[in-house]
Amino acid sequence: MTSQAFMAQxxxxxxxxxxYAMLSMGLAIIFGLLNIINFAHGAQFMMAAFLTWIGLTQLGPWLGRPDxxxxxxxxxxLAPFLVGLVGMAIERVFLRRLYHLDHLYGLLLTFGFALVMEGLFRYGFGVSGQGYEPPELLQGPVDLGFMLLPxxxxxxxxxxxxxxxxxxxxFERTKxxxxxxxxxxxxxxxQGFGVNVPVLITLTYGFGVALAGLAGVLAAPIMQITPLMGGNLLNIVFAVVVIGGLGSIFGSILTGLSLGLIEGLTKVIYPEASTVVVFIIMAIALLxxxxxxxxxEV
Incomplete structure (x- = not known):
C-alpha cells in the first residue's frame, strides 16, 4: 500500500x-446526566436528515411553489432545533416518569419510539434512498496533495x-x-439555590438529541437518506460509547475519532474485518x- 493510499484511507x-464522535457524544450526555440509554438516537439522526431533504427538495412542490x-x-x-423540540416533548411527557426506575425501562421506551419513527418515515417515504447535493459554496474538490477531497x-x-x-x-469547563x-x-x-432542575434536565435531553440531528443534517449529502440509516449506524455508536465510557463526553469524542481511523485503515489491510473491528475492540476494552x-468505576 502506497503512502498516498494510506493517507487517503x-x-x-x-x-x-x-x-461517530458527534452521535456518541449526544448519547454520553443523555446517559451521563439523565441516566437514560437513548435508543431513539439513531431515529432522531434519521429524522433530521429527512427534514433537511424535505426542506431542500419537497417543501416548495408541497406548497405549490416549486421555487x-x-x-x-x-x-x-432548523432541523436540529426541530428534532431537539421533539426530544424535549418526549422527555417531559414520557421519560420523566422513568428516572427513578431501572435503566432498562428507559431503553425499552426509547427503543419503542425508534421503531415508531422508523415506521412512520418508511410508510411516508418508502425504503429507497433519497439524497441531495451539498450547497454550491461547498461543491468541488480540495487538493490535499495525496488525494482530491470534496x-x-x-x-x-x-x-x-x-x-x-x-x-x-x-459541559466540563463552564458554570x-x-x-x-x-x-x-x-x-x-x-434546587435550593433557585435552579429549575426539571427544566435543566429537559434542555439537556433536547441538546443531546439536537446533536444527533446536527449529525443527520451533515450526513445527508454523503449518505443515502433512508428510514433505516440511523439504526444501521447506532450499533457502532453504542460500541463507541461503551469503549469510551458511559457518560464520558471526552471519551466519546476520542473513541469515535480513533475508531473511525481504525475502521478506515482496516478496510485497506483486511477489508473482511472492517465491519467487526469496532466490536472486537469493544470486547477487549470491556475485558x-x-x-x-x-x-x-462504580
Whole structure:
C-alpha cells in the first residue's frame, strides 16, 4: 500500500469518525446526566436528515411553489432545533416518569419510539434512498496533495470537530456545565439555590438529541437518506460509547475519532474485518476496563 493510499484511507476514516464522535457524544450526555440509554438516537439522526431533504427538495412542490426551498444553511440550524423540540416533548411527557426506575425501562421506551419513527418515515417515504447535493459554496474538490477531497467533506470534519470540542468545553469547563452535573448528582441541593432542575434536565435531553440531528443534517449529502440509516449506524455508536465510557463526553469524542481511523485503515489491510473491528475492540476494552477507557468505576 502506497503512502498516498494510506493517507487517503485515514482521511476517509476520519470523516466516519466525526459522525461517530458527534452521535456518541449526544448519547454520553443523555446517559451521563439523565441516566437514560437513548435508543431513539439513531431515529432522531434519521429524522433530521429527512427534514433537511424535505426542506431542500419537497417543501416548495408541497406548497405549490416549486421555487421555494429552505436552503442548506437554514436547515443546518432548523432541523436540529426541530428534532431537539421533539426530544424535549418526549422527555417531559414520557421519560420523566422513568428516572427513578431501572435503566432498562428507559431503553425499552426509547427503543419503542425508534421503531415508531422508523415506521412512520418508511410508510411516508418508502425504503429507497433519497439524497441531495451539498450547497454550491461547498461543491468541488480540495487538493490535499495525496488525494482530491470534496470540499463538503472537509467542511464536515471541521464543523464536527468544532462542535465536539465546543460541547466538551461547555459541559466540563463552564458554570452551566457545573449546574448540569450537579443537577444529576444532587438535584435537591441545586434546587435550593433557585435552579429549575426539571427544566435543566429537559434542555439537556433536547441538546443531546439536537446533536444527533446536527449529525443527520451533515450526513445527508454523503449518505443515502433512508428510514433505516440511523439504526444501521447506532450499533457502532453504542460500541463507541461503551469503549469510551458511559457518560464520558471526552471519551466519546476520542473513541469515535480513533475508531473511525481504525475502521478506515482496516478496510485497506483486511477489508473482511472492517465491519467487526469496532466490536472486537469493544470486547477487549470491556475485558481490560469494564467501565470504559475514560468512564468512572462504580
Amino acid at each position: 485515514l482521511t476517509i476514516g476520519l470523516i466516519s469518525g466525526c459522525f 421555494l426551498q429552505v436552503g442548506f444553511w437554514w436547515a443546518l440550524l 470540499k463538503y467533506r472537509v467542511f464536515v470534519v471541521v464543523a464536527s470537530l468544532l462542535v465536539c470540542f465546543g460541547t466538551w468545553y461547555l 452551566l456545565g457545573a449546574y448540569l452535573r450537579a443537577g444529576t448528582e444532587n438535584p435537591r441541593l441545586l 481490560v476496563r469494564p467501565a470504559g477507557l475514560l468512564g468512572r
